[in-house]
Amino acid sequence: MSALYLLIIASLLVAIGFLGAFIWSVRRGHFDDDYTPSVRILLDENESGSSVPK
Amino acid sequence: MKADLNITIENPVHKKHTCFHCGETCKDEVVLFDAHEFCCDGCSVVYDLLKENDLCGYYNIGGAQGISPDAAYFSGKYDYLDLPEITEKLLEFTDGKLSRVNLLVPKMHCSSCIWLLEQLHRLNPAIRSTVVNFPEKKVRITYDARQIKLSQLAELITRIGYEPYISLNDVEGKQIKKWNRTRLYKIGISGFAFGNIMMLSFPEYFHLSESISDQSLGNLFSILNLALSLPVFFYCASDFFKSAWSALKGKYLNIDAPIALALLCVFLTSLYQIITQTGPGYFDSLAGAVFFMLIGRYFQDKTYAGISFDRDYKSYFPVAVTVLKDSAETRVPITDLRSGDHMLVRNQELIPADAVLLSPRALIDYSFVSGEAEPIERKAGDTIYAGGKQTGLSVELKILREVSQSYLTQLWNSDTFTRDKENQNQTLAARINKYFSVIVLGIAVLTFLVWALIFKNPEVAFNAFTTSLLVACPCALLLSSTFTNGNLLSLFGKNRFYPKNAHAIERLSRINTVVFDKTGTITQVNDAEVEFVGKTLTEEELVMIKTLAIQSSHPLSRMLVKELSDTTASRRTLSHFEEIEGAGIKAFWGKTEVKLGSAKWVGSASPIERMDNASHVYISVDSKIRGYFMLKSKYRPELEKTVKILQDEGFETYLLSGDKPTDKTLLTPVFGNESHLLFEQKPEQKLHFIQTLQQTQEKNVLMIGDGLNDAGALRQSNVGLAVSDDINNFSPACDAIVEGNQLIRLPAFINLAKSGQKIIKLSFAISLLYNVFGLTFAISGKLSPVIAAILMPVSSITIVLFTTITSNLAARKWLKN
Numbered sequence: 087m088s089a090l091y092l093l094i095i096a097s098l099l100v101a102i103g104f105l106g107a108f109i110w111s112v113r114r115g116h117f118d119d120d121y122t123p124s125v126r127i128l129l130d131e132n133e134s135g136s137s138v139p140k
Numbered sequence: 141m142k143a144d145l146n147i148t149i150e151n152p153v154h155k156k157h158t159c160f161h162c163g164e165t166c167k168d169e170v171v172l173f174d175a176h177e178f179c180c181d182g183c184s185v186v187y188d189l190l191k192e193n194d195l196c197g198y199y200n201i202g203g204a205q206g207i208s209p210d211a212a213y214f215s216g217k218y219d220y221l222d223l224p225e226i227t228e229k230l231l232e233f234t235d236g237k238l239s240r241v242n243l244l245v246p247k248m249h250c251s252s253c254i255w256l257l258e259q260l261h262r263l264n265p266a267i268r269s270t271v272v273n274f275p276e277k278k279v280r281i282t283y284d285a286r287q288i289k290l291s292q293l294a295e296l297i298t299r300i301g302y303e304p305y306i307s308l309n310d311v312e313g314k315q316i317k318k319w320n321r322t323r324l325y326k327i328g329i330s331g332f333a334f335g336n337i338m339m340l341s342f343p344e345y346f347h348l349s350e351s352i353s354d355q356s357l358g359n360l361f362s363i364l365n366l367a368l369s370l371p372v373f374f375y376c377a378s379d380f381f382k383s384a385w386s387a388l389k390g391k392y393l394n395i396d397a398p399i400a401l402a403l404l405c406v407f408l409t410s411l412y413q414i415i416t417q418t419g420p421g422y423f424d425s426l427a428g429a430v431f432f433m434l435i436g437r438y439f440q441d442k443t444y445a446g447i448s449f450d451r452d453y454k455s456y457f458p459v460a461v462t463v464l465k466d467s468a469e470t471r472v473p474i475t476d477l478r479s480g481d482h483m484l485v486r487n488q489e490l491i492p493a494d495a496v497l498l499s500p501r502a503l504i505d506y507s508f509v510s511g512e513a514e515p516i517e518r519k520a521g522d523t524i525y526a527g528g529k530q531t532g533l534s535v536e537l538k539i540l541r542e543v544s545q546s547y548l549t550q551l552w553n554s555d556t557f558t559r560d561k562e563n564q565n566q567t568l569a570a571r572i573n574k575y576f577s578v579i580v581l582g583i584a585v586l587t588f589l590v591w592a593l594i595f596k597n598p599e600v601a602f603n604a605f606t607t608s609l610l611v612a613c614p615c616a617l618l619l620s621s622t623f624t625n626g627n628l629l630s631l632f633g634k635n636r637f638y639p640k641n642a643h644a645i646e647r648l649s650r651i652n653t654v655v656f657d658k659t660g661t662i663t664q665v666n667d668a669e670v671e672f673v674g675k676t677l678t679e680e681e682l683v684m685i686k687t688l689a690i691q692s693s694h695p696l697s698r699m700l701v702k703e704l705s706d707t708t709a710s711r712r713t714l715s716h717f718e719e720i721e722g723a724g725i726k727a728f729w730g731k732t733e734v735k736l737g738s739a740k741w742v743g744s745a746s747p748i749e750r751m752d753n754a755s756h757v758y759i760s761v762d763s764k765i766r767g768y769f770m771l772k773s774k775y776r777p778e779l780e781k782t783v784k785i786l787q788d789e790g791f792e793t794y795l796l797s798g799d800k801p802t803d804k805t806l807l808t809p810v811f812g813n814e815s816h817l818l819f820e821q822k823p824e825q826k827l828h829f830i831q832t833l834q835q836t837q838e839k840n841v842l843m844i845g846d847g848l849n850d851a852g853a854l855r856q857s858n859v860g861l862a863v864s865d866d867i868n869n870f871s872p873a874c875d876a877i878v879e880g881n882q883l884i885r886l887p888a889f890i891n892l893a894k895s896g897q898k899i900i901k902l903s904f905a906i907s908l909l910y911n912v913f914g915l916t917f918a919i920s921g922k923l924s925p926v927i928a929a930i931l932m933p934v935s936s937i938t939i940v941l942f943t944t945i946t947s948n949l950a951a952r953k954w955l956k957n
Contacts, residue, residue: 101332118320126272
């Protein structure tokens, strides 16, 4: 039965880890803007300016 | 003159040219630059700047459309940003070296805007990084304050077309909304606690901890449950307690009061059970209820980022104006303006304070304040009230009263602006809740008394009392209204109708009177029906007229230019341009003298009377009158139908205009009754008219307006609806914003709001069924944690599903096309 004690503590620690990750991401502003990053990922960082389309 | 003679008049070519930068059809002379065509110098300058910095990738992004830089920009416009007191208020962060500023750029509209704004560091190395928040139309710029000044930064982004919008509101106090994050923390923590408490309660549900060997394990689980529910109770649910407490202090019951009571009772009972080891408590239901309610609230309060509903005059006024001191120009924040100062107001700039005109002549556009469509001419010595816009040349003015004392700003000192609409009448959920809470509390007390006095079993009595409060918790009621309103908000938003919050939807459902403003609301600003009276003009004459009209900033000229958009103007053959304010314009086209303006200006002998409610622009070529253009204000085409539908559905309709009663005959058949048309109304009169409707006739009034002149009426009405053709543009404080072309669907929007109220009532009936079911267990003292734990999420999920599905169906019904 003592294994259960360990397992419960471990499971709680894992859950707290995820909660911490969530709080960290909110604090870093990951939830402030849910649109721009989806566009940003499609844009090339170093777009060459030489190719001007007709 | 000689040079002019040699130039052959170029053929007016009718090929469509599209601007390489902004993508618009070139209405003016085409500017050729670097083998691309541009509609104006501004666009070619932006292209040049981008090309120089190797940023032409901008044009490669699909759907890229540049912005033509604002022609009204003048150097020194942003100098006031370098005043230490303004810089300090605008900066988010600075350490003397690196500074960070968050600027509102309403003009960004596509993915290439994001790309370009985030490449600013390539235009100027002093800019370290830029991050765009597209939904809020904000760009956060980190820059080296030692190398570039804030004014230069603003100038740079203005030069590429993205003029930052800096208003007095920003300068007077920063309101960084952090509530969103706090809410997310609370949802996250309560969700975490809910899941874990449920897991730890499983042995309890299946009576697994009854043997003696499992006893200590059961205790551990109970203690862990208690520990997990502490943050839920004290942190996540704190808003319910705070709001309930403030309502109680104000001596009324809001929806949070019974919720807070139920949460408190459940928490205390569970605590008691765990300490006395008489039971496992109801922590799982507690955490679950808090979790679901927080999600509902979040969903409902998630409003449209980037749309502001709370603008007052401060948002319209410039932050700084040019003040002349000892004949030197300085930019001074308008809060520092003192009476007696001399200020210089340029074309299209707003006059921020009541002032006396010093320049010989000014043409003031009051459409912003009075709804008057045509600019008014003022002469030296006249008093000019704040809120007018100068059109034409710069004028000098002497300030009479400080900004906060001005005639226009006085409106905001009215009582109407200090009251909070949200607290005036309670929501449907709160009203139902009043009865609901009383009944539940009655049942709970009765149960307690029966168990305690008749069966003499205080233990069960206490348990039955708290569990009946738990199952009958009004959280289902809260969920039905929050999820219905939240879903409606997003459905309305998809149809470009943006209510401020759930309260606005509810008030909208009770509207029975609709009041329209005229200018800008039912007429289209800067757009007119133009008709030419006279012998048909030749192609060349059209080019002449357009070229001439382009030179003038008079609104009539601008409308003419717009009307003649198919004609390509050519500046090359125009000379000796002259504009006489209040009369007209003239110039030479090659050798021909062209005049455009009033009947008197062109020398027309028979100025026809103004019978047709229109403005006239006469044209003469070589002193021969060719005819005149008739410009009539253009009504939104769908207006008549919308008003008709509203009237058929039993709404009373009124028109409230600040304009002259020119179109009275035209509008009377639309509104049915002449007494429903009111003209020449001042802003305060509009406010009082709404007030009278509300008080003497007990009407629920929907006011539809657009300008600052409607601000008082919008505020006083039950629902103030602002019409805007560009929602990111600036509309006065209101409860909802609608896009101009969606105004026709107003009856449908009201119907949907009404359906929303029905859905809330229906879902409340469903939750009542669950409550009766749960209460029968609770009253008999047999509500085990497992039943509570099943009942609570099942009822919540049914309610959420029901409200979402039905509100979507209702939206499909009303907003089909």
